[in-house]
Amino acid sequence: MTSTAVTRPAATASLPSPREQRPTAAPPTVVGRRVRVQYGEQVALNSVDLDVRPGEVVALLGHSGSGKSTLMKALTGITPFTADALDVAGRDVLRQTPAGLRELRADVGHVFQHFNLVPRLSALTNVLTGGLHNSGPINIFGTFGSAQRAQALDLLDRVGLAHKAKQQCRSLSGGEQQRVAIARALMQQPRLILADEPVASLDPRLAGNILGLLRDIARQEQIPVIVSLHVVGLARRYADRVLGLHSGEVVFAGPAAHITEKEVHRIYGTDTELLEN
Numbered sequence: 001m002t003s004t005a006v007t008r009p010a011a012t013a014s015l016p017s018p019r020e021q022r023p024t025a026a027p028p029t030v031v032g033r034r035v036r037v038q039y040g041e042q043v044a045l046n047s048v049d050l051d052v053r054p055g056e057v058v059a060l061l062g063h064s065g066s067g068k069s070t071l072m073k074a075l076t077g078i079t080p081f082t083a084d085a086l087d088v089a090g091r092d093v094l095r096q097t098p099a100g101l102r103e104l105r106a107d108v109g110h111v112f113q114h115f116n117l118v119p120r121l122s123a124l125t126n127v128l129t130g131g132l133h134n135s136g137p138i139n140i141f142g143t144f145g146s147a148q149r150a151q152a153l154d155l156l157d158r159v160g161l162a163h164k165a166k167q168q169c170r171s172l173s174g175g176e177q178q179r180v181a182i183a184r185a186l187m188q189q190p191r192l193i194l195a196d197e198p199v200a201s202l203d204p205r206l207a208g209n210i211l212g213l214l215r216d217i218a219r220q221e222q223i224p225v226i227v228s229l230h231v232v233g234l235a236r237r238y239a240d241r242v243l244g245l246h247s248g249e250v251v252f253a254g255p256a257a258h259i260t261e262k263e264v265h266r267i268y269g270t271d272t273e274l275l276e277n
């Protein structure tokens with residue numbers, strides 16, 4: 001079993017063009033074929049195919065327990081799975097050693113519903129911890145280097161929070177904390193961002209705000225985002241494509257704009273009110 005070395009992209013903070021780019025025909029960052037996860041007797045994910053390209057946002061939709069989080073966990077080998085193929089960020093996840101999986105996880109940024117920040121630490125320090133995957137982040141005095149601090153500050157600026165760099169995260173609003181968490185993910189210089197219900201704790205205006213930011217990052221930095229959502233309207237507005245899961249099976253895969261009541265019904269069974277929320 002070998003792990004394939006990948007070249008990290010340049011630091012995201014210094015990438016030049018803020019111009020919006022559409023998803024490109026670049027090689028996919030994620031290719032999954034017949035991905036399957038079973039917990040005991042329960043099949044949580046069955047025969048899932050997935051392609052995600054740089055620059056695009058793919059929303060996972062599905063009822064609670066449909067397998068959205070399980071799919072994300074399979075992508076980095078956190079959950080045991082079987083598949084005909086699963087390649088993520090240049091690595092064959094099926095054939096990774098534990099060390100290879102650690103390297104893969106260093107290439108994948110995570111954003112969570114409850115932010116997972118350290119509340120008593122400043123926004124800047126929380127962002128700096130995102131760089132701990134990379135080698136030599138802390139000097140002999142136990143502090144971060146000036147280049148790292150500058151990069152973290154750039155990233156806070158990127159998410160509109162440079163002015164709150166020194167503020168403890170516990171005193172930031174929910175939307176601000178999620179922005180810090182996104183900056184922390186970017187500090188990893190990730191090749192993929194997995195956002196598991198990142199707006200479930202936020203009001204609708206902030207939810208749009210955060211999803212707009214993730215979409216901009218996907219476009220401008222060409223870092224694809226896989227995001228699980230519970231609101232169909234948000235997927236339609238902010239995602240390029242949707243994977244609709246029902247009881248672990250893909251029941252819709254296609255452009256977000258193609259989601260109509262019929263697809264909502266296939267994904268959720270009934271509640272068409274979700275379409276416009």
Ligand SMILES: Nc1ncnc2c1ncn2[C@@H]1O[C@H](COP(=O)(O)OP(=O)(O)OP(=O)(O)O)[C@@H](O)[C@H]1O
Pocket residue numbers: 039042044062063064065066067068069070071
């Ligand atoms: N570690 C585990 N052990 C056993 N069963 C599990 C485990 N993790 C998830 N499951 C089951 O697998 C199924 C899929 O769960 P998963 O968390 O992926 O759903 P989800 O779509 O993310 O749900 P939600 O929207 O509520 O977060 C569920 O039936 C869940 O109970």
